[in-house]
Amino acid sequence: MTLQMIPDRPAMGVRRFGRVNWLGLRTLARREVMRFMAVWQQTIFAPLMTAGLFVVVFALALGQGRGEIMGLPYLVFLGPGILMMTVIQNSFANTSSSITSAKVQGNIVDTLMPPLSAGELLAGYLAGSVVRAGLVATVIGTGMVLVTGRGISHPLWALCFVLLAAVLLGGLGILAGIMAQKFDQMAAITNFIITPLSFLSGTFYSVQTLPQPFNTLSHWNPIFYLIDGARFGVTGVSDAPPLRGALICVAVAVVVLYVAWRWLKSGYRMKP
Numbered sequence: 001m002t003l004q005m006i007p008d009r010p011a012m013g014v015r016r017f018g019r020v021n022w023l024g025l026r027t028l029a030r031r032e033v034m035r036f037m038a039v040w041q042q043t044i045f046a047p048l049m050t051a052g053l054f055v056v057v058f059a060l061a062l063g064q065g066r067g068e069i070m071g072l073p074y075l076v077f078l079g080p081g082i083l084m085m086t087v088i089q090n091s092f093a094n095t096s097s098s099i100t101s102a103k104v105q106g107n108i109v110d111t112l113m114p115p116l117s118a119g120e121l122l123a124g125y126l127a128g129s130v131v132r133a134g135l136v137a138t139v140i141g142t143g144m145v146l147v148t149g150r151g152i153s154h155p156l157w158a159l160c161f162v163l164l165a166a167v168l169l170g171g172l173g174i175l176a177g178i179m180a181q182k183f184d185q186m187a188a189i190t191n192f193i194i195t196p197l198s199f200l201s202g203t204f205y206s207v208q209t210l211p212q213p214f215n216t217l218s219h220w221n222p223i224f225y226l227i228d229g230a231r232f233g234v235t236g237v238s239d240a241p242p243l244r245g246a247l248i249c250v251a252v253a254v255v256v257l258y259v260a261w262r263w264l265k266s267g268y269r270m271k272p
Contacts, residue, residue: 025120028111032128036094043094047086051140054082057149059202070206070237080158080231081203083137087162087230089222090136090199091129091169092176092190098125099177099270102184109271119267122174122257129170131164137162144234157242158233164249165226169179169194171256178260178269195235197223202231207239222252 036043058078069077102108111121141158145151152158172194180186201224207215218224227247232238238245264270 003036021116021120023145024114024116025124028116028121028124029127030135031096032098032125033131036132036231038130042224042242043090043132044139047090048139048143048200051082051086052143055079058176070208070239072237073148073237073268076148076150076235077206077237078204078229079148080234081139081227084161084165084227084230085198085203086140087133087137087165088169088226089194091133091166092194094129094132095125095128095170095173096177096180096186096189097173098103098128099174100180100183102271103177104182112267112270116263122171122261125174126167126170130166133162133166133170141234148234153232153236154233155224156233160164160246161226161242161249164229164246164253167227168222168249168253171253171260173264174260175256178263181269198227202227202244208227222249225249 039096055078058074060261066073099108116124141152176186176189179214180189200218201221205219207224207228209214210218219240225240225248228238228240229242229249232242260270
């Protein structure tokens with residue numbers, strides 16, 4: 001009679017697949033990417049059309065007789081602002097719509113039940129925002145270069161601020177998705193907070209032209225530094241030093257991601 005060997009079980013609190021569930025993380029990230037790629041006409045093509053309409057309205061209708069801004073032709077000045085505004089809105093929409101849809105449809109349990117830690121959930125959701133932001137930035141940036149006939153002055157700075165925007169707004173989207181219990185609440189957050197902030201952060205104008213106290217208030221808005229940093233990366237001109245803007249955005253992103261991690265870890269407003 002032979003004795004059957006029983007495999008050793010991992011100790012309490014130790015996951016059998018290691019410190020990081022790479023398979024689960026890849027699966028969640030792939031799901032988030034496939035979710036928006038399945039409707040690419042809405043998530044990739046539509047932002048390009050919207051950006052084109054902004055260029056037509058502001059650059060052609062309003063900007064034909066307009067002089068230079070910060071030493072740049074208005075169309076060249078406008079391009080990076082529209083690019084970053086679109087990246088901001090799409091990064092926020094990707095995570096917020098994913099979580100809100102899952103909660104409203106009642107399938108959020110499919111995300112909460114797998115053995116994924118709060119950090120893995122956070123990274124998986126953010127992966128979708130980063131990929132979507134990268135695709136949108138690439139499409140609009142290519143069109144911008146073709147229209148203006150100018151290259152990108154500092155590609156690394158431009159890439160840095162696009163990634164910062166994707167991570168920061170993706171994290172804010174997670175917080176908004178956790179807070180919202182229905183689509184109306186998410187629409188209110190988007191329409192009354194995210195859209196005004198992206199419009200009123202130097203997208204279509206230089207904050208140097210604003211009177212006080214609006215000039216000072218603009219410098220307290222982290223989205224201003226995202227748009228201003230992207231403008232520096234593309235044109236080499238900015239209202240604020242790009243390094244200071246990057247450090248401020250990193251600090252805000254760390255705070256936002258920490259809060260998102262805590263909420264995901266505790267299951268705050270996520271568990272049915």
